Amino acid sequence: MVRQLDILAAAARRQAGLVSRRQLLAYGITKRQIETRTRRGEWHRVTTGVYDLRAGSESVDRFDHARLRSAWTGLLATDPHGIAAGACALALLGAWGLPTSLRPEVCLPGAMHTPGAAGVTVRRFSKPLELVELHGRRLASPVTALIQAVPEWPRDVVVAVLDSALNRGLIAAVDLERIRTGVRGRRGAAQLHPWWPLVDGRAGSPVETKARLQCLDAGLPPPRLQVPILDATGWPMAFADLGWLRTDGIWVVVEIDGRSIHTRPEALFRDRARQNAIAQAGGYLLLRFTAKDVRERRIANEVAHALRR
Template identity: 30%
Template sequence: MARVPEVVRDLAQRQHGMVARRQLRDLGLNRDQVASNVRAGRWAERSPVVVSTFTGELSREQCAWLGVLHAGPPAVVGGYGALERHGLKNWHRDDITVLVDEGAHLEPVPGIDWFRTRRPLELWKSTSPLPMARVEPAALLCAAYEPSWRTAQGLLAAVVQQRLTTAARLREQLERMKPLRRAPRFRILLTEIAGGAGSLAEVDVTRLCRDFGLPSPTRQRRRKDRTGRWRYTDCEWDLSDGTVLVLEVDGAFHMEVEHWEDDIRRQRGLTAPGRIVVRCTSREVRDEPFQLAADLRALGLAALCA
């Protein structure tokens, strides 16, 4: 067979080895030439309309390319897959969501979830070479259709906490996406996040304080520990006697031994004369707020209440 044209090699390199048959046709390769490469074991058919210029298992990036190339424009990667690629950590999902036009008729592709929408996908695209939704529309649409409201809240808090976007940018995008499921609840949540809550647990602490008549905490206060390292505390209150009460909220991943030990070491480093550091779990904040509120009052927080 004749050597593969350089333009085809360049395209395949930009797309991590994944190419659509329509792209190859536009670059001058006919069906027989493509079939010859597949039969020879140089290329592999990945779907009826997509081939790879290599054989073997696909990486996650290549799976994402498979999805958008199979669907064709204006398809973009969305959902957790897009957010993961933007840098979101600890929210991995195996399947990759591809947002496609509502009228698209697509056969199933293993590992790809088609999400049909009338939204303006071209306007949502990021600057990445991979057709992919920007953080804000990807996060809001994903949260809107997430079965668990708890998970939906956590996702929006996480993209802000991990500095992928801001509550203000999410709010702006939310107004451009009218109508959207859960939009009224999202507005309340984003207002709470904008007030300084960097995680869903901090949002829960703020609600706990409001519900039980306790003063709102200062969140993410920057402090040096005894080694001179800068730390950010979850929640702090300045008590009337000059003592500082610090509450650190542990999420589920803190149960792993290495994180647990890191948090114990962190607590020792932040504890100082005049500064009390206590810990709770995110489950306690969510399921036993009355007990946590009572404990905070016993440590002196009640003195600040009207």
Template identity: 40%
Template sequence: MARPLPTLPPRLLRLAAAQEGLLTIAQCDMYGVDRGRRERLVAAGVLRRVARGICDTRRDTIADRLTAREYDHVRLWKVWLGQLLAGPGAVAVGEAALVVAGVHGIPWEFTPEVAYLDGRYGRSSEHLMVRQVDLGDRHLVRNGLRYTEPERALAQAVPRLDRRTAIAVLDSARHRRVVDARGLDRARELARGRRGSMRSAPWWDESVEGAESVLESLARLDCIDAGVPPDELQVEVFAPDGTLLGRGDMGFRLADGRLLVVEIDGAGVHSELAALFRDRSRQNDLVALGGVMILRFTWKEVRAPGTVGGAVRKVVHPP
């Protein structure tokens, strides 16, 4: 008779689910999963060693999640890995803190950073960077993760990022109400004097509230860099009888009086057949007005600098 595969206790599985699938050896010991049992679980493929003292209960790898475009889970997985490696008293800072706060746009390749509440030094590794930074007079906790306040995290992260990424992150922080106008001003002030602050100083003014996704931010910047800034974001188009036909990501008023609408097909929404048909029906209604042109771009096209801006420029300023 075949021997049943070893399993993890339900309470330990619930804990792992709250930590993006990760567990420390100490947590395993606490729930009765000793070294010998862990070895059997690893041999059975129930656990995978991902760093010293850390195991992963998820069977899909980071490469699998990237293929499935589960970028948010990859980012959070990295933050949890860093926090568990750092141990008690660690607070996520910089890009890691922004991930915890729910800000979008941080590249998945980032290395999570922490600082300790007591200011002590710690050892960095390939999975973790320990910083000596000012945590201010407070920190926050979300879903079990400690993180520095978003204003301070923005001040730490923006000067280190490239322009497109930094502005997309700022747009996301505003759109998701992670910071308000006053918080953005405070973050900009906290960034002064940091390495990269002179280079990144103009980027704070390039951020807007109207961008509802990272892809929209990147497309807007591409158009600005091509010399064709949008006249309106989240532009609404109405039928002659006043019926709302749709809303585009960006609108451009053409010299002949027509409206150019740019739409970004983001990940997820347009993968369903029904959504595609709804979009096609809406597009036909818009084009039937006669005074509306539509350009649509995929997420891959938006990620390639110059693609969106170049296409829009040809319409706005035809040769």
């Protein structure tokens, strides 16, 4: 029994802390044992057929954990036939910039009249889906998942997720046209028309995308992304997230520090050396911001002031 629980705990850690009733029974846990542990509060019933073993998770970031938990809830509630769909498929595939809170959603073969477990959305589809497999589970392909999800999101999320999908290699540039074609006729597709030209796979993070969009909203010229910082020999020694060339030949460059990366000790030393190198290079005015600055929409005003100087 101890070995069974250890194996289940390991499986749960791979599944955002969750297991399905089917998995419990397959590992020899009886229905009575499931009921007893749930009644005692050792396990928690998330929805029909899904249990939280309180085994922790391999995910570190709490927002990533919440998204993955939603994705796994849908899959495990429809175990073994569920297919992760929309934003949940994208979360499992590692896309960035997704909404903080996701509703579990799946596709089921022949699911035209299947209501799904409490809190789980079952998507309908009339023709075969393009699928990929991850750890033995079926997911909507990145292109299919984006077609399902983007008409439902606001602009900043749409652009950030598409940027990250390109940057992380989940889709290629040619796939954008497939996604545009695929969303036609769907509710919310009309709002997407002015947003497609804003997508840029060079963006290194969602906060970079949001900062760029805020600057455009403020009427600033479109920035250059990944601006090379050249040393005295003309060799790139760093790349800034965003940059604008002033009329006096000075580059106003912006660096945005993501909290999870740039607060690590080794990153602080690297960032300090990088900032010093940029200051000594000449020809660059460096502005550094944090994710909090993006949330509070401070960046555009400071960039505008630097461009006027």
